[in-house]
Amino acid sequence: MSPSLLWFRRDLRVADHPALAMAAENGPVLAVFVLDPTLVSTSGRPRASALRDALLALDEAIGHRLCVVRGDPATEIPRLAEAIGAGTVVVSADHGPYGTRRDAAVERTLAEAGRGFVRVGSPYAVTPGRVLTANGTPYKVFTPFRRAWYEHGWPAPADTGSESAEWLDPAEIALPEHRPDTDRPLRDLLRSTLGTGDSPLEVCESAASAQWADFLEHGLPGYADDRDRPDLDATSRLGAQLKFGTIHPRTILADLAALGPTTGLGTGLAESRDAFASELAWREFYADVLHHYPSTAGGNVDVRWDRFPWVSGDHADEAFAAWRDGRTGYPIVDAGMRQLLAEGWMHNRLRMVVASFLTKDLRVHWRRGARHFMDHLVDGDLASNQHGWQWTAGTGTDAAPYFRVFNPVTQGKRFDPEGDYVRRWVPELRGIAGAAVHTPREGGHGDYPAPIVDHAEARREALALYDSVIRGA
DNA sequence: TTTTGAGTTGTTCGA
DNA sequence: GTCGAACAACTCAAA
Numbered sequence: 415m416s417p418s419l420l421w422f423r424r425d426l427r428v429a430d431h432p433a434l435a436m437a438a439e440n441g442p443v444l445a446v447f448v449l450d451p452t453l454v455s456t457s458g459r460p461r462a463s464a465l466r467d468a469l470l471a472l473d474e475a476i477g478h479r480l481c482v483v484r485g486d487p488a489t490e491i492p493r494l495a496e497a498i499g500a501g502t503v504v505v506s507a508d509h510g511p512y513g514t515r516r517d518a519a520v521e522r523t524l525a526e527a528g529r530g531f532v533r534v535g536s537p538y539a540v541t542p543g544r545v546l547t548a549n550g551t552p553y554k555v556f557t558p559f560r561r562a563w564y565e566h567g568w569p570a571p572a573d574t575g576s577e578s579a580e581w582l583d584p585a586e587i588a589l590p591e592h593r594p595d596t597d598r599p600l601r602d603l604l605r606s607t608l609g610t611g612d613s614p615l616e617v618c619e620s621a622a623s624a625q626w627a628d629f630l631e632h633g634l635p636g637y638a639d640d641r642d643r644p645d646l647d648a649t650s651r652l653g654a655q656l657k658f659g660t661i662h663p664r665t666i667l668a669d670l671a672a673l674g675p676t677t678g679l680g681t682g683l684a685e686s687r688d689a690f691a692s693e694l695a696w697r698e699f700y701a702d703v704l705h706h707y708p709s710t711a712g713g714n715v716d717v718r719w720d721r722f723p724w725v726s727g728d729h730a731d732e733a734f735a736a737w738r739d740g741r742t743g744y745p746i747v748d749a750g751m752r753q754l755l756a757e758g759w760m761h762n763r764l765r766m767v768v769a770s771f772l773t774k775d776l777r778v779h780w781r782r783g784a785r786h787f788m789d790h791l792v793d794g795d796l797a798s799n800q801h802g803w804q805w806t807a808g809t810g811t812d813a814a815p816y817f818r819v820f821n822p823v824t825q826g827k828r829f830d831p832e833g834d835y836v837r838r839w840v841p842e843l844r845g846i847a848g849a850a851v852h853t854p855r856e857g858g859h860g861d862y863p864a865p866i867v868d869h870a871e872a873r874r875e876a877l878a879l880y881d882s883v884i885r886g887a
Numbered sequence: 888t889t890t891t892g893a894g895t896t897g898t899t900c901g902a
Numbered sequence: 903g904t905c906g907a908a909c910a911a912c913t914c915a916a917a
Contacts, residue, residue: 547914547915547916548915548916549915549916551915553914553915554913554914554915555893555894555913555914555915556894556895557893557894557895558893558894558914558915558916642896692895696895762896763896766896770897805895805896806896812894812895812913812914815894815897815909815910815911817897817898817899817908817909817910818896818897818898819897819898820896820897820898821897821898821899824897824898825897873898877909881910884910884911884912
């Protein structure tokens with residue numbers, strides 16, 4: 415049997431891996447990861463560090479047989495395939511705009527040499543493009559998508575393709591006879607390409623499994639009640655693991671289903687299970703939207719917004735810098751932005767609050783905020799990030815009603831009721847007890863910077879401008 | 888084809 | 903302090 419080449423991308427695990435199973439079934443396998451300069455340069459330090467560690471862990475998990483090369487995949491993959499005489503290159507499908515183009519180019523080059531390119535599985539429970547309305551058109555509204563997505567269903571982890579799909583023993587994967595030598599130790603290559611900094615989160619298959627098991631036992635029961643509370647540790651933080659594929663959403667959904675029928679669960683747990691599954695559905699929805707409309711990675715879903723008067727010039731630069739550095743004068747916004755810079759992560763509630771503030775209060779283009787998030791989030795995912803921003807900005811799927819403008823003070827008081835979260839990230843406010851921390855100047859703490867905009871006034875202006883966009887004025 | 892129901896995550900105002 | 907109504911009109915999805 416001729417060897418095949420397994421090209422890892424966003425599927426850095428061994429368990430429940432249909433592409434790996436298929437490759438291994440057909441003979442010797444060379445496992446490859448390509449450090450693509452185009453992707454590395456847009457990754458941001460936290461994700462680069464996480465990728466480095468995930469690759470080291472994957473290499474160890476497959477008996478130090480991972481072949482990592484640096485370069486353009488359109489050159490490197492065909493070159494390696496030729497070096498080992500691979501008949502086929504196997505991948506988990508990628509549906510992003512860049513990945514789709516890249517894979518098409520690789521597939522063409524391979525075909526010219528008579529080699530196959532096979533896509534098996536994807537990083538989603540339901541492959542983007544599979545869930546369609548009765549008319550055969552993509553969904554543009556989340557709720558109907560979620561219903562159809564549930565009804566579509568997904569394979570259980572155990573039947574993802576073949577007998578050997580589950581818990582494949584990496585030691586049993588044969589290597590091709592002429593395995594290309596890598597020119598230097600993997601750790602050095604990864605550190606020189608992806609940096610030496612600490613990753614904000616341990617991203618690898620074993621950490622992902624442990625993290626999910628821990629959340630399932632301890633976090634899920636309170637999820638419905640506490641998930642919006644940034645002062646508590648009430649979310650799963652699995653985003654980064656899903657982004658790199660160190661755990662597959664199918665695995666998570668199977669464990670949720672295994673909790674049993676809703677009637678057997680307490681109402682709290684049943685509600686929490688639905689809420690958590692919904693978050694996965696959002697991830698799949700946005701991947702589906704991006705798959706169907708690749709231009710929305712940078713352009714407005716609702717093109718009427720193309721004429722919205724975002725601010726520009728020095729004024730925009732100053733407003734953006736104040737937002738980015740966490741000195742807007744609104745404690746909950748400043749706390750969130752500082753957490754992002756310090757931790758490479760921000761609570762989802764605050765992602766909405768700060769995104770609303772940048773786009774509605776400061777009227778800076780959502781794309782600029784989205785870029786900043788991608789530069790700093792360890793879990794930064796193009797589809798979820800760009801569409802989450804568009805949702806908040808009002809330019810996206812199911813455009814926000816014009817009246818939905820987050821009030822940063824109200825949001826702070828509601829979701830950080832004791833003020834603990836603000837004090838954790840804004841040390842200069844630690845002298846203020848309780849929820850008063852959300853309105854420092856009311857308590858005579860005049861040393862905290864004044865709000866850079868008056869929210870009530872900014873809200874009125876944003877609503878008026880929204881009106882002009884919708885009416886085409 | 889037409890009709891109908893609904894749309895993650897909010898805020899403000901007035902009773 | 904709490905609660906319900908108002909905030910518009912449109913698009914989407916399904917019957």
